[in-house]
Amino acid sequence: MAEAPAAFAWHGGALVETELAPHHALAAADSWYVSPEGRVRALDTHRERFLAATGERMRADAETFWAAAAGRLRSYAGTALFPRVELAQTDSGPQLRLRARVAPRLRTTTVLATHAGPDPRTTPRIKGPDLEALLALRAAAREDGADELVLLRDGLVVDGSTSALLWWRDETLVAPAGDLPRVASVTARSIRLIATATGTRVVEERARPADLVGCEVWSVSALHGITVVDGWIGGPATAARPSRAATWRRRLAALSRPL
Template identity: 55%
Template sequence: MSALGEGLHPWRPGTAANDTPWVALDWCDPHEGRLLAADSWRVVEGRVRGLEAHRARFLAAVGPWRDDAETFWRDAVAALPRSGDWFPRVELRERAEGTQLSLRLRPTPATGTEVDVATAPHDPRTRPLIKGPDLDALQALRVAVQPSGAGEAIIVDAQGRVVEGAYSGLLWWRGETLVRPADALPRIPSVTVDLVVRAARAAGVPLAEAEARPADLAGCELWVLSALHGLRSARHWIDGPALAPATRAPLGRAWLAGAAVDLYPDRGTPALGG
């Protein structure tokens, strides 16, 4: 198991080789300071999907503020538990004295394989390409659609085009073709979506991108993808298009299962790449 316990662990760079880089909290509110960047992934019994892609996404987001993020990443991965089901998060926050990199160790919350969705009432994103700055606003978006029975809010842009879920990426099937929102629509690059698309391409599945409005997804099988849940099939689009049954979801989940690798191949040194 990791020497670190559940909770928030600020990182201190430049420590001696025999010292821990993790320090006790030195401020009262662990949420103090603006969240500049964050990334999360799931680790189940020491196995993980798409770790290198999470690394690349986080380092790109942190780059404008820190030049030691690679060292932090290595320390964070080395601290991950070797057993159990975990959903760690790495963070960069703005502090009065500068920026703070931290690792938040969290047990994986309840997950599901199906979800009802609803169109988001608005698009609150201010940094649509960076994961972190808008997380609180996106959570509020989810809360806003919960009274309708939805577990995820689908964001559409000013032209009504489907972009992404509040905390998820989207794929849908039109006939035999697997479709994603047009690449030109600004959104967080989804690691889980990319893993599925790569597997589909390797399997010879036709792929396409589209500037689609909710009504255009009528009769389609819709997948809602995230690092936490993996692949959830959308059962109903509340006050939206009628969706097709999730007949292909087992195939997508098999693709994701095939992408999992051992974080600790020899149960010693962590595999810091994908």
């Protein structure tokens, strides 16, 4: 087992441990949860999302980097991780990087707050370019007691600051309309695949926060999996059925595979 998680830059076909400058702009990023047993949900989907974001010119190098990053992460067996891979724009050009981070404490519930300003995202369909700005907004919201911010586009629910939003109308699983711009959530996709496999009806809606009164709302992410919204500061009163979330968490966990 490696001594402690660290940061690495990709140089000459190898991962080199280094100090990473925090101010470099991210062109692409991806992250996922690694259990202490070394298991991950939908890692291939995370891989394809990241490689697509890096672009065709860097595809071959990014593929080699990804394989090396996965190998490095296996050395942290016994530690829960929340690693992040990045394509950063540095003064010397694009740089592939790995942050092997210890996972924060997981939660099963989420308190939401609605972002009051305009949509802060500049590249809403790619994870990375807006990440630091969204993390800063979420950090500010946490000072007011929220775990996640709800992002709106023309008043419609689109996404969370670092999560995807789903909700239930009776036995129907609902997602924001597909034409609303957002990062393709790996966890939301996995949940929708489970829904198809179990015969659960799935629809999409163009919904405002007020339209979700009485709905069970889920904030889902690669880190926390399924969390049930148990509060929405200044937002609608939502409902919860704990047994449903517990069942779907088990289904989602069953998709985990060795890193």
